[in-house]
Amino acid sequence: MADVILSEAKDGANVILSEAKDGANVILSEALDETDVILSEALDETDVILSEAKDLPSSII
Numbered sequence: 001m002a003d004v005i006l007s008e009a010k011d012g013a014n015v016i017l018s019e020a021k022d023g024a025n026v027i028l029s030e031a032l033d034e035t036d037v038i039l040s041e042a043l044d045e046t047d048v049i050l051s052e053a054k055d056l057p058s059s060i061i
Helices: 002-054
Strands: none
16 A cells, blocks of 8 residues: 555656656746847847947047
């Protein structure tokens, strides 16, 4: 009887851990996607700033 209870508890824990892992993977994937967007926007803005700086007279820079 104790073996059955322990086995069921282990199975339940494995299900919970699997669901937690899946949830964490979704969260990490979404965070990675958002990070990619932020980095892309920052790179675009940096390109604009560098392009504008190139157009400034060298005496100002």
